[in-house]
Amino acid sequence: xxxxxxxxxxxxxxxxxxxxxxxxxxxxxxxxxxxxxxxxxxxxxxxxxxxxxxxxxxxxxxxxxxxxxxxxxxxxxxxxxxxxxxxxxxxxxxxxxxxxxxxxxxxxxxxxxxxxxxxxxxxxxxxxxxxxxxxxxxxxxxxxxxxxxxxxxxxxxxxxxxxxxxxxxxxxxxxxxxxxxxxxxxxxxxxxxxxxxxxxxxxxxxxxxxxxxxxxxxxxxxxxxxxxxxxxxxxxxxxxxx
Numbered sequence: 001x002x003x004x005x006x007x008x009x010x011x012x013x014x015x016x017x018x019x020x021x022x023x024x025x026x027x028x029x030x031x032x033x034x035x036x037x038x039x040x041x042x043x044x045x046x047x048x049x050x051x052x053x054x055x056x057x058x059x060x061x062x063x064x065x066x067x068x069x070x071x072x073x074x075x076x077x078x079x080x081x082x083x084x085x086x087x088x089x090x091x092x093x094x095x096x097x098x099x100x101x102x103x104x105x106x107x108x109x110x111x112x113x114x115x116x117x118x119x120x121x122x123x124x125x126x127x128x129x130x131x132x133x134x135x136x137x138x139x140x141x142x143x144x145x146x147x148x149x150x151x152x153x154x155x156x157x158x159x160x161x162x163x164x165x166x167x168x169x170x171x172x173x174x175x176x177x178x179x180x181x182x183x184x185x186x187x188x189x190x191x192x193x194x195x196x197x198x199x200x201x202x203x204x205x206x207x208x209x210x211x212x213x214x215x216x217x218x219x220x221x222x223x224x225x226x227x228x229x230x231x232x233x234x235x236x237x238x239x240x241x242x
Contacts, residue, residue: 017184024191025130031198032127033120036147038205043151045214050099052224056231058096061089063238105153115158119150122162129194 065085071078107115124130126142142161149157205211217223 011179011181014179014181014184017181017188020188021184021191024188024195028129028191028195028198029120029124029127031195031202032129033123035198035202035205036119036123036150037116038202038211040151042210042214044104045220047099047102047104048220048224049227050096053227053231054096054099056228056235057092058089060231060235060238061085061092063235065089067238103152105155107153107155111155112153115150115153115155118155118158118162119146122146122158122165125165126161129198 065082065088068078068082068085072082123143123146126139126146128136128140128143131139142165146158146161149161
């Protein structure tokens with residue numbers, strides 16, 4: 001290493017800038033991972049909801065729609081209520097059908113811990129926010145596949161993606177900025193901006209009704225048993241009052 005290069009390497013502004021980039025990237029990784037984990041929690045709850053209650057909800061909406069159809073045939077004032085019930089049925093049917101196409105692997109506690117750990121490691125390597133612009137499309141495709149496997153509890157596929165990223169370095173995190181102080185400053189600005197966005201998204205997610213509903217539940221099994229019991233009672237009541 002020649003003297004000029006050594007001086008640049010030891011330039012306090014460059015060293016400080018590189019350290020700031022490292023810290024910002026680490027914080028961004030943590031916030032992105034936290035958001036992904038909360039997204040998955042909501043996703044897991046919704047999948048479970050469709051599995052446990054979907055058929056009963058379809059049955060209930062069908063009965064309600066058919067009853068209103070009978071009323072609307074004899075009284076025009078019921079037509080809007082029937083139209084609304086029909087829309088509610090078809091909207092939910094789409095959600096239910098989509099959920100039936102989605103599968104999730106059952107994991108042990110140890111496997112769930114490994115899944116989360118590998119997802120965090122892989123995310124750090126391929127999240128679009130963590131790479132240079134020219135790698136963003138490639139990183140985005142890899143991250144999309146990674147998150148899909150993560151949501152499906154597909155530990156084997158998540159492990160494969162992580163091993164590929166680690167060994168082949170297909171998508172590398174931007175870590176070299178040479179001695180270009182201007183480029184370092186631009187990266188700091190970009191990371192700060194992205195971190196602000198992620199923090200805002202995370203707060204919005206934590207304040208959302210979907211997250212609040214999930215987080216206050218102590219026992220999912222108990223919740224879904226009670227939910228199914230109420231749906232069955234409502235169906236029986238409607239059929240008894242035909």
